Amino acid sequence: MLKNYASRLSLFALILFAACSTKPQSDVDTPEYHFKAGMRAIDNEDFQQAITSFQRSVDLDSKFALGYGGLGLANAYLKDTKKAKDFASKCASRGSKNPEALALSARIWITMRDMEKKWFKRAEGLLEKALKRNENHEGSQYWFGVAYLYNYQFKEAEDYFRTVVSKRGEYAGKADSKWKLSQKIVRAMPGTPAGKRVALKEKINRADLAVLFSEELKIGVLFDRMPVQSTGFQSPSQAAQTANIAIPNDSKGHWAETWIKDMIRYGVMNVEPDGNFYPDDNINRATYAIAVQRLLVVATRDESLETKYFGEAQSRFSDVPSSHFAYNAMALCAERGIMQADMMTGRFTPTGAVTGADALLIIRGLQSSLRMTF
Structure with a gap:
């Protein structure tokens, strides 16, 4: 009797889970694909479209950390700090072993720098965790440079950008531009x-x-x-x-x-x-x-x-x-x-x-x- 009851309960839970999950509609209807589409929308400053894409990614996989990070980033750009911080936390917790997710969470805090006093401390902590997972993670090094740049630590920023440029990887072009800016600011020596x-x-x-x-x-x-x-x-x-x-x-x-x-x-x-x-x-x-x-x-x-x-x-x-x-x-x-x-x-x-x-x-x-x- 108890065995039959347990079997029925398990079947009910399975049906309920299936009803609450979103099924892929095609081979490209994947969390990864929608995340990339959302990041392209971020680059184009179409933040509402980005939210739509990122939401689809987590609908398909509720454990997809980068999708939550994307939602946090879009909301940060829209200046909705409450949602941005909530999604940043979800991204970091679900992706605690993924340096890409940790770097994305840090990017959310960097984006909120004009609205959150402790933005640098939060970003720094996340990036340190990311580099502990992978000391050569290019994205984490790049965003560490950006964090230092916006925290007016121009020499430290310059060092990180130089390292990223030397890797000649995905972030090399952006890092080179920021490196030149850092060098120029160091030469200009702002004193106030x-x-x-x-x-x-x-x-x-x-x-x-x-x-x-x-x-x-x-x-x-x-x-x-x-x-x-x-x-x-x-x-x-x-x-x-x-x-x-x-x-x-x-x-x-x-x-x-x-x-x-x-x-x-x-x-x-x-x-x-x-x-x-x-x-x-x-x-x-x-x-x-x-x-x-x-x-x-x-x-x-x-x-x-x-x-x-x-x-x-x-x-x-x-x-x-x-x-x-x-x-x-x-x-x-x-x-x-x-x-x-x-x-x-x-x-x-x-x-x-x-x-x-x-x-x-x-x-x-x-x-x-x-x-x-x-």
Whole structure:
């Protein structure tokens, strides 16, 4: 009797399990296939489609760790940290012996770096576990480099990326790009927290530039060292004692309002004719050169610098005529070694974006130029 009851119970459990499981519909309807499809959707920033693919992978196999990791990653990009952390935990627990799953869980925490204070500690712990499982695991080494990079430990990041590049494996291309960025930031030597944050940006805007000029160039200290003038030119701090600085409407309450006010006070960055500063507009190489030119004019009190190279018979650049509105600024920067044209093509690329690392390197060149001036 008991044996028959046990047999019926086992049969019922088997039927229930079969009813709750999702059966594959074709040979490619596998957890692995849907995981790869989900990762492609992540690369294309189609996070909802990614969730659909990852969900299918765990529907097919409830123990498939990478599927949960994919769900965590998609939700991290969507800024749903509660779900992201839950799926990261499931991925790490179900894939505790799989370095690929542990590295994916770490990637989720790296993606949440702007939302979670302990992101680095969590990512570091997972990556250490992954490398204990396989000390040569390429993905774990790559994401360790990324974690160090976003934690502003640029030398450590550089070491990991160098190791991954030497393997010439799946991550070599991405690691090479990050390695070059790390090297550039190390050369630029950001000396302030603000500088380190901006160094990682792919494109800087006018607010970022105001912060860099204030914090990294220390423009206030530079100008305050100028001798007191009884007439004519006054340093910004001297002039500020008798002048009220009006904050543009679009900069009131902006996170960079203080630095924007400084740039307007110093006369280095201007308010547009419509009364706005446009702090969130991206800076290109031409507008950066103009800002550098204005700073040099104010610092040296030599207004002739603004027209020194304009209208040269022969342009110094293969892609910019000497009649270009920013030609003088570009020529001035090139002449002083602050910004350079491409050595092979001679192109200045005036509309090209300025990365945070490049912006810092330009500031270092500007500092060298100003040291020669004073």
